[in-house]
Amino acid sequence: MLKSKDLLGIKELTAEEITLVLNTAAGFRDVIARDIKKVPALRGKTTVNLFFEPSTRTRTSFELAAKRLSTDVINFSVPTSSVVKGESLIDTAMTVQALGADFIIIRHSSSGVPHLLSNKLKASIINAGDGINEHPTQALLDAFTIREKKGDFKNLKIAIVGDIAHSRVAKSNIYSLTKLGAKVRLIGPPTLIPRNIEQLGVEVFHVMEEGLQDVDVIMMLRIQMERQDKGFFPTTEEYVKNWCLTSKRLSFAKKDAIVMHPGPMNRGIEITSEVADGASSVILEQVTNGIAIRMAVMYLLSGSRK
Amino acid sequence: MKILIKDGHILDPSQNIDCRGDIIIEDLKIQEIILKPGEQHQRHKENIRADKIIDANRHLVIPGLIDMHVHLREPGFEYKETIKTGTFAAIKGGFTAVCCMPNTNPVNDHESVTEFIIRKSKQEGFCTVYPVGAITKGQKGEELAEIGTMKNEGCVAFSDDGRPVMNSTVMKRALEYAKTFNVPIISHSEDLTLSEGGVMNEGLLSVKLGLRGIPPEAEQIMIFRDILLAESTGGGLHIAHVSTAGSVKLIREAKKRGVNITAETCPHYFSITEDAVEGYNTNAKVNPPLRTFYDIEAIKEGLADGTIDVIATDHAPHHVDEKLNPFDSAPFGISGLETALGLCLKLVQEGVLTKKALIEKMTVNPAKILGLNGGNIKTGSLANIVIIDESKEYKVKAEDFVSKGKNTPFDGWTLRGLPICTIYKGIIYEW
Numbered sequence: 228m229l230k231s232k233d234l235l236g237i238k239e240l241t242a243e244e245i246t247l248v249l250n251t252a253a254g255f256r257d258v259i260a261r262d263i264k265k266v267p268a269l270r271g272k273t274t275v276n277l278f279f280e281p282s283t284r285t286r287t288s289f290e291l292a293a294k295r296l297s298t299d300v301i302n303f304s305v306p307t308s309s310v311v312k313g314e315s316l317i318d319t320a321m322t323v324q325a326l327g328a329d330f331i332i333i334r335h336s337s338s339g340v341p342h343l344l345s346n347k348l349k350a351s352i353i354n355a356g357d358g359i360n361e362h363p364t365q366a367l368l369d370a371f372t373i374r375e376k377k378g379d380f381k382n383l384k385i386a387i388v389g390d391i392a393h394s395r396v397a398k399s400n401i402y403s404l405t406k407l408g409a410k411v412r413l414i415g416p417p418t419l420i421p422r423n424i425e426q427l428g429v430e431v432f433h434v435m436e437e438g439l440q441d442v443d444v445i446m447m448l449r450i451q452m453e454r455q456d457k458g459f460f461p462t463t464e465e466y467v468k469n470w471c472l473t474s475k476r477l478s479f480a481k482k483d484a485i486v487m488h489p490g491p492m493n494r495g496i497e498i499t500s501e502v503a504d505g506a507s508s509v510i511l512e513q514v515t516n517g518i519a520i521r522m523a524v525m526y527l528l529s530g531s532r533k
Numbered sequence: 534m535k536i537l538i539k540d541g542h543i544l545d546p547s548q549n550i551d552c553r554g555d556i557i558i559e560d561l562k563i564q565e566i567i568l569k570p571g572e573q574h575q576r577h578k579e580n581i582r583a584d585k586i587i588d589a590n591r592h593l594v595i596p597g598l599i600d601m602h603v604h605l606r607e608p609g610f611e612y613k614e615t616i617k618t619g620t621f622a623a624i625k626g627g628f629t630a631v632c633c634m635p636n637t638n639p640v641n642d643h644e645s646v647t648e649f650i651i652r653k654s655k656q657e658g659f660c661t662v663y664p665v666g667a668i669t670k671g672q673k674g675e676e677l678a679e680i681g682t683m684k685n686e687g688c689v690a691f692s693d694d695g696r697p698v699m700n701s702t703v704m705k706r707a708l709e710y711a712k713t714f715n716v717p718i719i720s721h722s723e724d725l726t727l728s729e730g731g732v733m734n735e736g737l738l739s740v741k742l743g744l745r746g747i748p749p750e751a752e753q754i755m756i757f758r759d760i761l762l763a764e765s766t767g768g769g770l771h772i773a774h775v776s777t778a779g780s781v782k783l784i785r786e787a788k789k790r791g792v793n794i795t796a797e798t799c800p801h802y803f804s805i806t807e808d809a810v811e812g813y814n815t816n817a818k819v820n821p822p823l824r825t826f827y828d829i830e831a832i833k834e835g836l837a838d839g840t841i842d843v844i845a846t847d848h849a850p851h852h853v854d855e856k857l858n859p860f861d862s863a864p865f866g867i868s869g870l871e872t873a874l875g876l877c878l879k880l881v882q883e884g885v886l887t888k889k890a891l892i893e894k895m896t897v898n899p900a901k902i903l904g905l906n907g908g909n910i911k912t913g914s915l916a917n918i919v920i921i922d923e924s925k926e927y928k929v930k931a932e933d934f935v936s937k938g939k940n941t942p943f944d945g946w947t948l949r950g951l952p953i954c955t956i957y958k959g960i961i962y963e964w
Contacts, residue, residue: 238741317857337859338743339813358861360743398743423737 229531233345233352234524236361237402245403249371252516252523256371259295259518268526270297275328277303277320278355279335284490284514285355285365289332292521298330320344330525333357351528353521359393365489366399368520370407372513373444376485380407386438386480388414388470389448389497390459392421396489397448401427414438415470418459435470439479447472447488450497463496472498477507485509534584535559536959541589541920543568545596546889547897547909556594557581558916561959566912585961587954589920595892596910597629597660597917597957601899602694602719602773602797602845603870605631605662608649609638614850614937616650619870620658622848622936624962626870627952629917630661630907631848632899634694635672642667642678647686660957661917663689663905668707668718674698677707684714689903692719694773695820697755699725704759708768717769717795717902722755722780723747723821732861734807734822742810744860747822749777756780760787763794771902772796774847776821778831785840795902796835797843800876801867801942803832809942815856815863817942819849833885842898844891846873850938868938872929874921875948882949920954927951 229244237245258266274293276286286302293300303323316335323331331350333341338358345352356362370380377383385404391397391413401424404411411429413420420431432438439445450466460466472486486498486507494500503510536558543554543566554568600623606614616633623631633650635641641650647664654662666688670676672695680691691711697720698704707718728751733739735746756772760783763770772784775798784796806825809817817823835841849866856863877895880886886894900908907917929946931939955962 315854315857316859335859337861339860342813343857343859358743359745395743398740421740422735424740426737427740 229527232528232531233341234363234528235341235345235352235354237363237366237399237406238361242406245367245370245406248367248520248523248527249374251527252371252519255522256516256519259515265295265297267297269529272298272329272529273327274298274300274330274332274525275303275323275326276300277305277323277331277333279305280356282334282355285334288514288517289355289521292518292525293330295518296522296525316340316343317347320348324348324350330528353524353528356395358395359398360395361399362395363399364517364521364524365396366403367524368513368517369400369446369487370403371516371520372487372509373485376509377443380404380409383409383444384412384442385409385444385446386412386414386442387446387448388435388438388472390419390450390454391415391424391448392419393451393454394448400446401429405429412438412442416460419454435476436479439476442480443484445472445477445480445484445486447486447498449489449491450493467496471496472502474499474501474505477502487513490514534959535582536956536961537581537583537586538594538918538920539586539588540591541594542591543594543910544888544892545910546893547596548911550910551889553591555581556910556918557583558956558959561916563910563912563914563916566910587920587961592953593888593921593923595919595921596896596908597919597955598627598874598895599630599899599905599908600628600846600848600870600873601632601843601903602799603631603633603848604636604850604866605633606850607637607653608646613852616653616662617657618935618937619848619850620654620660620662622870622934624659624955624957625935625952625964627874627919627921627955628660628870629919629955629957630663630905632663632665632689632903634665634692635667636695640667640672641665642670642672644679644682644686647683647688651687663687663903665690665692665694665719667691668693668698669703672696674700674703677703677710680711680716681714684716688716689905690717690719690771692721692773694719694721697721697723697725701758701762705762705766708762708766708770712766712768715904717771719771719773720755720759721773722752722759724751724754727751727754731822732818733810734824736807736825738807738810742813744810749779749824752777752821753779753783756783760784760792760794764790764792767793770794774799774802774821775832775835775841776802776824776828778828781831781835781840785835785838788840795842796840797845798832798836798841799845799847800869800873803829803836803880804876805942813860814942815858815860816867816940816944818860818863818865819867820865833880836880836894837885842894842902844873844877844894845899846870848936850936851940852937853939856940866940867942868934868936868940870936871934872941872943872948874952875950876943878923878950879948916956916959918956919952921950922953923950925949925951925953
């Protein structure tokens with residue numbers, strides 16, 4: 228059982244709850260590998276995708292997960308212009324609930340929006356990414372993928388590389404992996420790693436080759452081009468020279484290390500094609516596992532709501 | 534009408550009065566103060582005749598408080614607050630004079646706006662309103678506003694509050710120019726290039742909440758710049774809403790060197806830390822942001838040793854709908870007039886300040902800095918007096934605020950010490 232009706236973040240979950248989601252997802256992983264990929268578990272329920280930020284992958288993944296569980300799915304598209312025109316966020320969400328939503332999957336550019344809605348709504352709120360705060364289902368699918376490949380989290384060394392400061396994926400993964408017992412390292416230029424973050428129980432490296440030494444898992448993050456304009460690093464070229472995951476840098480990790488990326492990738496910037504398409508890459512498996520994880524989350528939350 | 538305030542504990546730091554006594558008010562003015570030290574208090578004037586007798590019952594009787602930093606929102610943002618509602622909140626909080634910041638619409642950067650505010654406050658206001666004029670036209674930080682003309686119209690100080698003067702040359706000119714008219718420049722100290730996008734204090738908590746941080750340096754760099762400019766120009770500088778330990782240190786050192794500066798802090802900066810933001814509480818979103826325990830301790834030290842001269846509220850009322858926005862887009866500000874005194878008295882209860890030192894920072898000190906008449910209980914001056922029941926405990930209820938702004942992080946707090954009576958120009962408000 229999950230304690231809350233909502234999935235707001237990994238910060239709010241215990242290690243046991245994370246493990247429960249992973250175990251539940253394992254069952255759904257088998258379901259979606261079948262020829263008939265659908266179960267009637269949540270038939271009659273309604274899922275609304277409420278995305279205030281553009282997203283194709285996450286929205287599609289949630290939509291598929293909801294459909295595989297036999298819920299009705301509505302994509303409530305919120306062009307930013309209509310929000311500017313006046314309807315408040317809470318009014319929009321209340322409207323969606325009044326339409327009969329049991330699950331509201333929300334993505335918003337401001338941190339804390341799922342928390343704001345969770346206080347106001349009876350529907351289960353699932354955070355599909357809020358500002359620079361969290362992206363919990365991404366971290367859960369990452370943990371699922373790692374567990375599938377490595378078995379156990381204890382004594383695993385996991386490096387997260389890139390723009391930690393602005394990455395909700397990194398934040399959720401830091402909470403999740405430290406709770407599960409892995410040793411987490413962050414690698415990137417100091418301008419993209421918040422001060423004080425060591426207090427979350429992680430190690431910080433700035434030189435890629437040092438940070439990658441003997442790691443079991445490498446998680447690359449997408450580099451947003453606008454960070455360069457804001458002066459977080461001087462040029463993309465210099466970023467590539469120092470922090471792009473190349474085959475040579477990959478060789479500093481353990482022989483059987485796996486390479487992950489939440490997508491969409493900037494090939495040739497944070498990761499070379501050689502590595503992205505190489506034998507160590509599990510990037511496409513992450514995508515498939517995402518559906519199973521999201522099914523598990525919805526299924527478990529439906530149980531906590533009763 | 535003749536009013537007698539009977540048997541109060543009169544505390545007026547400006548005259549060093551701290552004694553039991555009676556006050557007689559006639560024709561809006563204080564006619565006589567009868568101090569009754571020691572055992573002789575029953576000696577005379579037992580039978581003063583008055584139209585209205587207020588039994589102060591040994592409660593604290595102090596000069597009406599002066600808040601040198603409020604936002605009354607009028608003209609332009611009457612849905613947040615008006616001169617009428619804001620000054621009524623002031624009276625309820627024990628203030629008989631407030632200084633309103635110029636970030637209205639239009640900005641108070643012209644004598645016509647100053648004239649409007651003063652006229653409106655005389656028509657509808659419950660207490661005295663002293664406008665603070667903008668340093669620069671439109672608060673754009675580019676060209677100086679007509680400081681001399683606005684002073685003649687009634688502005689008592691100049692500030693681009695809410696929008697710092699980023700251009701150092703403009704700030705230097707303002708400090709130089711204002712000397713002619715003997716008015717202080719109030720610095721809202723914030724380096725916008727460092728605070729850009731920030732919505733709370735920068736630190737571990739901002740990382741945890743995924744909110745962008747405003748580092749303490751954003752405040753300190755500008756305070757240091759303005760200290761240096763005040764030092765070289767000799768202009769009068771007042772630092773608004775000090776929030777960090779580093780700021781206190783910079784101001785203390787400058788004062789030691791003899792720089793002509795004064796400083797204020799606000800109740801929220803010594804009462805709560807950034808932890809109040811947890812759960813994305815937009816009522817704890819304020820600029821400068823709530824800081825850490827370490828900063829609170831330093832601000833208390835600064836208050837105790839006189840580095841910080843004034844406690845002001847930075848009363849910043851907002852509409853409830855605005856504070857229901859996501860944290861990033863909710864406006865900065867706390868509605869502070871109606872909780873200030875209770876929070877400040879905690880400083881006395883905790884032994885940080887003596888009663889006298891506290892009242893000084895809320896009466897005579899702001900009066901001195903701004904060159905105002907008031908902040909005292911003197912024979913012949915206007916009867917602006919507050920009676921405080923120091924032992925009365927009460928629960929803060931935002932919904933009961935008379936200010937339009939119910940945005941407070943102190944909702945539900947239990948405070949001790951409440952104004953039970955505010956007298957403004959002889960008009961009595963009893964609660």
